[in-house]
Amino acid sequence: MALLFKSETDRASLWRDAFARLAPDLEFREWPEVGDPAEIEFALVWHPAKGDLKRYPNLKAIFSLGAGIEHIFSDPELPRHIPVVRMVDHGLTRGMTEYVLMHVLRFHRNVPELEAQKQAGVWNYIDYPPAWERRVGVMGLGVLGGDAARTIASFEFATAGWSRRPKRIEGVECFHGEDGLARFLQRTEILVNLLPLTDATENILNARSFAQLPRGACLINAARGRHLVEEDLIPALDSGQLAGAALDVFREEPLPAGHPFWAHPKIWISPHVASVTQPSTAAKGVLDGIARLRAGLPLENVVDWSEGY
């Protein structure tokens, strides 16, 4: 059996090593060196080439290298009968929680103001409230959002979460649905987006939702660029409705040269590094899926076509 690997950003050599160690009988083929297409039984991919995945007559499962799956579903020729498996990886989850918590703490502890003072050579005490008086809200309460919300709550922040369907997380005030969204936004000073990208969530971060946040709120977007209406962000920052934004994802990646986000002093940018799947932990999850398929057991973390995630 052979596994097709395709990614421009993940480190193929680390994956090759991890599989060689855990499953020496699994042939690892790095796209475009595919060999005989009939030998490919599994694909582990990030942004597969359009039309490519229909070329493998014996393909049994498509594993996403990242938490999102829209990079696979955007292929109009995707063979719809083959299960697509979301990446659920401890290293990926914890990496995202690190990123989110760092930015929550950055905003909570006035780091942008402290850094401006340092630049200017100014020593000015800046006060901050105890965590339990700081209201943080996480949109999306799946594997990533749930872990982030639980960790934020463990720091005793006044933590809320919002999801499409009702959820319960201890220590987190959970809102849901269209109705709950307004109430969730109205109480949230630091807003974290970890939603899946679907037709229902695209453009959810827009002028209207920014206006529902309390004045001076901060935004952390570590999900997908298409959640954010980019033209709405700079006016919200310039008016003071938002005090800052930390963005890891963009409608176009790499973020084009000359894009107004680059030069904006209240926008913090990282190049889609909020979290990466860690081959050392994630290869085992992929192999577990392969073993379940071989044993005739149902796959876990399979994408539901009707939900889009």
Place this chain on the structure above:
Amino acid sequence: MALLFKSETDRASLWRDAFARLAPDLEFREWPEVGDPAEIEFALVWHPAKGDLKRYPNLKAIFSLGAGIEHIFSDPELPRHIPVVRMVDHGLTRGMTEYVLMHVLRFHRNVPELEAQKQAGVWNYIDYPPAWERRVGVMGLGVLGGDAARTIASFEFATAGWSRRPKRIEGVECFHGEDGLARFLQRTEILVNLLPLTDATENILNARSFAQLPRGACLINAARGRHLVEEDLIPALDSGQLAGAALDVFREEPLPAGHPFWAHPKIWISPHVASVTQPSTAAKGVLDGIARLRAGLPLENVVDWSEGY
């Protein structure tokens, strides 16, 4: 009975309100409006005026507004028979852990490099290891250092601690003594200092200790400025032995205008705000101490003169 309050940086009004709520019979007197010195039974102070605390004939206990106590002990006329109580406050402890963890994550997740890329308009993926491959070390394992180390370990960092005497903390590799220091430093990529300031710990962060760290290590000093030999820091950063330093405390505070730390691109500066005692939680601790004194019970968290902390 009356309590004398003295601080230039803490918010007297918050303390006055907290005591008024919890102990309406305790008179709150803000220095220098002391009234009759004989009525002062307790002092709650940060940097008391030299020679002031010997003026109160009925003083029974001196409570420090901060975790450190050298701001009290530096008074050569301090009445040595009166117990000095360290501040142990949940808000203070957790504030310090927030600050430390934020800086650990900043260094772990290459934030200085990402911020330089943002300034330059550069989109370049920067890799980072999983937390369990990142070695963080905390010097000082008291109330603050112990909480920080436990929290860092809960993020699955390879966490070590160093203290003068042997300690045990679950999930933290504990080193101690002169002997353990070299081994602790040799394995530490991100070094956090939360030691008390004593004759034994003054200047402990110096060229020799920096040289024992692995090349490219980072320093977080949130304890006291006098732990650091300031002249040794810039050469270590300029040679690349240290990759960065986050400093909250300095030998002279405010850090003087023109001090070379201000302009150094690898030094992050905050104006002694790593953590503040939170009146809403801390006033209760002070009142507990007063109640113990009145009940003839031994005080907790009393400074040991022979140890200096």
